[in-house]
Amino acid sequence: MKGAGELMSSDANASSLFDGQLAGAALRGCLDGGCIEKLLLHCATALEANDATLVQQVMWVLNNIASPNGDPNQRLTAWLLRALVARAARLCPTLTAAGGPAASCARRMSVTDLVGYLDLTPWHRFGFTASNGAILKAVQGKKQSVVHVLDFGVYHCTQWPTLIDALAKRPEGPPPLLRVTVPSARPPVTPYLNLSTEEIGLRLANFAKSRSVPFEFNVVEYSHSDGGGFPEQLASCLSALELREDEAVVVNCQSWMRYLPEEGSCLTKDTFLELIHRVNPCVVTVSDEDADLDSPRLSSRIMACFNYLWIPFDALETFLPKESEQRMEYEGDIGEKIERIVSFHGAEVVESGERFSGRMARAGFAGVVFEEEVVAEVKAVLEEHASGWGMKREEDMLVLTWKGHNSVFTSSWAPTGFSHRNQIST
Structure with missing residues (x-):
């Protein structure tokens, strides 16, 4: 794969844009985060202005800074540069491939x-732990003999063994029947697994049996005749869901809502929430990244990516060697996210917990405060990781932080204004 510098004319005079001191530092690859941020802003602004010459000049400088094996800023810059080159190819056809680190080959993992992968940092387990705690509290004392979890997530049901174990140990008596339903529609994003969803269900069933927890697993297929992409497939799955009167319905969304569009589809974020509200679940749990990465301006998205996605790069630096294959694969998945956000705007729309709370309130949901017992469980998870990780409360949400910076929010919600359940229908 060619580097970004090789894709540009060799006589590009980058130093004409910057003073000699800045250009010299760039060539030595020793700029700090603030200077890199300015260069990225220069590049994004030039792209927005369709200034191909300036784009090539700034990219030439950035290419001398970026390194997939460097410090966290250099590694993040390498992926941002790759995404910018991919976008710039529309403006300047000679930029035919993205430089920097190699792209992921859609690797499929074993369980x-x-x-x-999920245990490297608390990025994912933070939401799993808080959500499971909220689910247990919501179904505690319910008259229904069945807990039905509608699982909307991209992490292949890895959250549920912990919930099964907790149901087996609860002091209220025999555990209820746990039904887990997943849609066959899934966003085409990492991580990928080398097992089918049905095989995952069999493994969960075996684990539940070992814990004496009654268990059912259902995969709802979408109609291939409906065509379309992920939103259309998910809409088809929702219309085929089967709910029972004797069950407490739980809706769990982990890193899911960002892949639904704001408009232009039969299933948008807001229509999805309307459908979820209609089934009157006892609790809705939502965890996602706490950042606004959906600005219509490329320059704003680049700045948001740089100032937010340094967190996982910096966290990995604390315990994995620079040449670690595991680290590079993890960073590669972040790089794919960057490309979706920068190069192909609309495929992934990340919004902060504060904005999402407003969306939930407009959809008729009220926030549910996490109890101290759940907070203590989350803190115990954080103690297993580097000291830079922390947690704070913001309104009814819990927020995972790295060195004081917000990274992931988790929240729990209950619908308002319902006394009975309707079937989901699209």
């Missing part, structure tokens, strides 16, 4: 690999 063991996936668990290790």
